[in-house]
Amino acid sequence: MEKLLGKLKGDRVIWIVLILLSFFSLLVVYSATGALAFRKMNGNTFFYLAKQFIMLGLGFVVIAMVVKHVPVKYLSVFSPIMLVVSFILLVAALVLRVNDGGATGRTFNLGFISFQPAELVKISLVLFVSRILANNQDSENPPSLMTFMWILGITGVVCLTISLSNFSTAALLFVTIMVLMFIGRVPMRYLLLTMVGGIALIVAIYFLAGSLNIGRVNTVRGRIERFIHGDPSSDTGLTQADYAKMAIYHGGQTGKGPGGSKIRNHMAAAYNDFIFAIMVEEYGWLSFLVVLAYVVFAGRAGVIIRQCKRTFPAFIVAGLSLMFVMQAFINMGVSSGLFPVTGQTLPWVSLGGTSTLFTAFSLGCILRVSYQNTLEEEDARREDEYYEIPEEDHAFADMDY
16 A cells, blocks of 8 residues: 555645545445346446446556646646536536427437536536636735626526526536635625525525426426425335435444445445445444545545645635535435435445446546645755755755765
8 A cells, every 4th residue: 555655646645535535435336236236237236336447447547547648737738628528518408408308408418428417517617717816816815806707697697597407506616606705805795796696596596486497497396395395205115315315314323234224225326325324324324434434535635735835726725625615514414314415426436337437537636736846945955955055055956876
């Protein structure tokens, strides 16, 4: 392990966290996809385990490639292009949904591969907003109203477009950008006005949902009402949320053991949206290690931010890590009944396809900043050692032996 970690660039603790999450992911995905395998793969339960193993392996390759070959300045230079391209793909996916009644509007199919453009848009928007905030940092003055309106306008258009097919992802991204602007010293009065306006808009949409047929407005309203007043479907049969609570209850403190879940066969989303409930059922209190892993990840992200000597790297670590951790805790909150059903997966643990690779890219960006901080510290240390040498010996110090 020491030799392996010695070859990895970036924060070692984050690498350990990802390895731990991968271990739990393989165990729980193999257990939770049993019913799915019998429905779609003729009972080949090994198929989804192999798929998850391959995707996580490719994810680690993506992380390593980004850390080694993608300087942070490239993320700044290409972030506008990434945002434009990903937004075009997002709109294209929505257009395909209009033309194809069976399409969801979330996935863009290129024939040989399909992916969710929203996953790329999330990363691109965080990088682009980080660039704007970094370019408008002044030690004496906060970002101007024009900068705020520019960020808010772009974020509003992007999040509104995403919300037509995935409201929870749009809300998560919007909150991330708001927090990022707070960190970027955008005046609080602008943020408070935006929050008040956003709440008023959501309330208006909620009460007008019956007469509106836009995207997933009625779906979101239904989920909120079922969370507050209870799901009428529970009177005739258990819902997915009810099964998740049963799984956590049956797991107890010690859990049922690997593969011992009884509830997994009754849950359509046992391997993605409610995978944490299956994990608790099988591993009991041991599943707390996963919760702790995300907490440690957030703490290490804070350490990386403090080590940054420039604002852009600090902003991208703050935005990407915040989105990663918030998504994780939303998923775990839904599984335990604390939040209404959102459809957010548990990042780096739930069964995933190309979304795992996009998550890997964002993790690679975070670790690249950590690695760059290390390189800058080494350069500064060598420079200090150079100037400590007597001036008459500088010629010898510069010689390459």
